[in-house]
Amino acid sequence: MNAVAIADADTGGGSLHQRILSDISEKILSGAWAPGHRIPFEHELTDQYGCSRMTVNKALSQLAKAGLIERRRRSGSFVRQPQSQAAVLEIHDIRIEVEALGLAYRYERVARHKRRSTTEDRGLLELDAAGSVLALECRHFAGKRPFAHEQRLINLAAVPGAADEEFLDVAPGPWLIGRVPWSEAEHRIRAVAADRHIAAALDIGAGAPCLVVERRTWSAEHPVTHVRFTYAAESHTLVARFRPQG
Incomplete structure (x- = not known):
């Protein structure tokens, strides 16, 4: 040329x-x-x-x-290992993660259900009594490929405004952070094999290894939300930096 x-x-x-x-x-x-x-x-x-x-x-x-x-x-x-997410000790906006990779971000709400909390819901949110919750399923994309699958419960007693939000154009994470100051958070990390539903959502094979990050947040001791993010394990790494106490 x-x-x-x-x-x-x-x-x-x-x-x-x-x-x-x-x-x-x-x-x-x-x-x-x-x-x-x-x-x-x-x-x-x-x-x-x-x-x-x-x-x-x-x-x-x-x-x-x-x-x-x-x-x-x-x-x-x-x-190198493709993605690095410092989500162990911090609450991140997935959009920022994706755009840091130089890829276009896209969000998709898959399902939205308002319901009376089930026994499982109360266990995940650590609710003492039955109440109304909003259950959401979402996907986050990096370029053309699925980046993360999100399953979230929102305690409507703590965040009543969420009942009127469709979450079609805005992901629930940034929406909550902008409206409810969180005072405490808990993370759990585990490896799972993708079931058929997760495999289809992430465009990977059934049984493929996945990394699951579960997070609960509270505001002034009131449970706010429980969220489960699932990533394809082959393309995700969790990073945390610590300092000794005292």
Whole structure:
């Protein structure tokens, strides 16, 4: 390709840069490129996309910053563990996580049911007595692929305004954080095999390993919500940093 052709390709640099980011990210997130897989060299990507080396370098630098790839001098770039979520001790907005990877975020509400709390609901929320709850099922996407599956219960005695919210355009997590100050949170982390429902929701095989993060939050000792996030285990890592007490 001559210099003029390269310049023409880069005039739409924003979209071409995003295309390279999206293509490589989706190969990593889907598992098509496993950890340790070598990313094509810069000159190979330049030829493949018909763009300048600067555009390729910018895309690879952003992928490295997001923790998706590792760049090694003279050796090339290699897939790292794709996603890193510091959710053990913090409450995160999934949109921010996805956008940090350089991917477009999309949210989908799958189901919404207002009901009288069941015995299981009361156990999950640690309610002393029966009451009304809102049950939600949602999916969060990174680019074209499912990123996380969400199952949530909201205690309507603590958050009565949630009863009138459809949650079609806004995810329940950010909505709650913006309206109910939380005073305490509890996280539980476990590994599970995807059942057929979760497998379909995350576009993975039934029985595939998944990482589940369950969180309960309280406001002034009143239970607010219980949420269960499920991620494909092959593409997710939990990170926490600690300091000694005292």
